[in-house]
Amino acid sequence: MENYSVFDIIGPRMTGPSSSHTAGAVRLGYIARLIIGGKIESVTFTLYGSFAETGRGHGTDKALIAGILGFSPDDQRIRSAYKFARDEGMSVDFVYSDEPADHPNTVRIEAVDVNGRRTEVVGRSVGGGNILITEINGLPVEVTGDYPTIIIQHHDEPGVISDVARVLSQLGVNIANMKVFRRSRGDSNAFMCIETDERVTPEMKGILMRLCPAVHELMII
Amino acid sequence: MNYDFNTGVELIKLCDEEGIGISEAMIRREVQIGESTREQIIAEMTRDLKVMRESVKKGLTEKVQSVSRLTGGEAMTLYRYADFGPLSGSETCHAAAAAMAVVEVNAAMGRIVAAPTAGASGILPAVLLETGHARGWDDDKLVEGLFCAGAIGMLFAKNATISGAEGGCQAETGVAAAMAAAALVELSGGEPLQCLDAASIAIKNIEGLVCDPVAGLVECPCIKRNAMGAANALLAADMALCGITSLIPFDEVVTSMYSVGREIRPEYRETAKGGLAATPTGKLIAAGIKRMNGRED
Structure with missing residues (x-):
């Protein structure tokens, strides 16, 4: 209910x-x-x-x-x-x-x-x-637009998701919901859609992109 | 003390134990479940009341016209007529006109407060503001009425539905009338159980009402059904206040309204495929609306 x-x-x-x-x-x-x-x-x-x-x-x-x-x-x-x-x-x-x-x-x-x-x-x-x-x-x-959201495009390889989650946690950003998508294994254009409690700032985007080399695009919504 | 409640029975028990009305129970519940203070919650509801009042005033004083150009201006006509000995009594007639005013403003892309939906947004503000005007109720009292109405609407949302697409028009103008009836009873000094009786009487009156909007627009028959909803609320409140009870208890009425709603075929649940929408005239109007596509105004 x-x-x-x-x-x-x-x-x-x-x-x-x-x-x-x-x-x-x-x-x-x-x-x-x-x-x-x-x-x-x-x-x-x-x-x-x-x-x-x-x-x-x-x-x-x-x-x-x-x-x-x-x-x-x-x-x-x-x-x-x-x-x-x-x-x-x-x-x-x-x-x-x-x-x-x-x-x-x-x-x-x-x-x-x-x-x-x-x-x-x-x-x-x-x-x-x-x-x-x-x-x-x-x-x-x-x-949904109900939470601050980031969309990350990345290369599909082991460890990317944990890298992103680790950097977000170090930046004090809590993940509310997260979904990952890829077309096939090793997809060079896989992506994740992450809803967060705190807003990801452009500075945080710079840090995350630097520390996660498999990430090639990050969109803040 | 846990102020949450899921049924009418639980709500009455809570009111009896604490010696409070339904509006006070709803305010305490809101404070408990959320992160806002009592003052913030009351301030927020007061802002809703302000927008409600503006929407009634706009529809009764300005010449509004809907985007489709099908409706607008009839609320003003009825409101003026209400001063000249209407058959339904001038207070009822004024409230019905005010209810139409809000939904005409809604159709004209004006600002309204969904109560519980946009299509049924006229009933609650109309009966509270018009009755309040006649009886000298101040804004604090009207805001209490909105909390009482909110409690009734929430019980329908939790145990049935407040969506026309799910339960037909009974879930929208029916629930709005039930909410308004309960609020009128509380503000008139009735007991919590009488509020539930009023809500039950109002919804029983239109149980099974389908949602069949012409051309899929929130105009025909919605605007006039809001007028009838206001009259429904006023009479249901009077019946409860004079001591008439609902033979079927409130919670069972809610359940039956939901089961009836689920039986209503999809053509009659906001899809504009049945009822008035499927009449020859209704179809003609829908074709005309489609031809407006691509034109700016």
Whole structure:
């Protein structure tokens, strides 16, 4: 039996109309913004399933833009998100797909930053404003955004996971949840998705990259 | 002292042993399970009350229109009409209009407080604020009412569901009416058991109600069902306050609502594939909404 807080029942304070199609969409855009990192020049959102069917009526488009602009789900500016995107010089495009998706409320976010770097994020809104990022640049991941998260790309070899865990512990960062993925044994592009209690700082990233040579990329979300 | 409770029976026992109301039990539980102080928890709920009041006011004073352009403005019409001898009584009619106002604001991408969901967000603020206005209840008292309502909603969340996708509209506007009814009883001086009776009476009234939103939007029939939910809550509270009890105890009502919810076919659980959504007009509206895709406004 879940241990509810009174504020799970009364709340959240949110911009309507739908916790899954609006509030969840804001969060998907917001987490994508953290993953992309740099200033965004253009972004294309491809909507699938119920997002594609009813998203326009739920303001899912505005919610996604608002999130990628860094707004929170109760921001009153969500309604005017298109205008704020124009003011920031960010071009936005929407594709409403008829293709089937694994989950009814799925979006693919393809962004190009001002340096021409491309990032592709796939996520879903799983209900009650909660989300799950399922893919980053083609890599299958599981990011909920409920905790500070780091994603590490590394060479698949014995000892990498314990190295990373050891360095994190020395930096005083406690691992809350961790998942590892690889396509095959010895994969040069294996990766781990680590949710932590403390936030990993850019300085910590530098230390971890130096002390774990098998790690070739670390993304802080 | 352990302030956690999982059933209505446990809640009543806790209230009796401590000589407290449901709202106080819920506040003490929240302090115990979380990391916040009593003052912080009450301050947070007061912020919810403020947003609730703003959403009612917005829907009753501004010309709101939903993103789909299907709804908006009817709450204002009903609220004005309520001053001219409505059949349902002006207090009930005002509360129903206020409930519609919040959900119209929600559909227009305004800010609301989910209670327990966005689609049922009108009922609780409407009956508390309108009744509170008529009876001179201050904000501290209204916040107590929200804690009492939260306790009832939590019992449904724990032992049944508060999701339309899982249990139909009874789980959303039904639970909201039950929460509101219980809060009204406590604020009117009723005993904890009377609060549960009011909640039981309210939910029994709409047991089995399906979730069949036209075009999948939180508008039709949601907005008007919030109006009816407010009236449901007020009358259920009156019945409990005059001493009418629920023949079936609260915990059993919750369980039966859940088992009925699970029997509701998926077409009638928020998928917009059955009921009103599947009518010829409903389908026509859905096709129109889909054509809006790609247009900015």
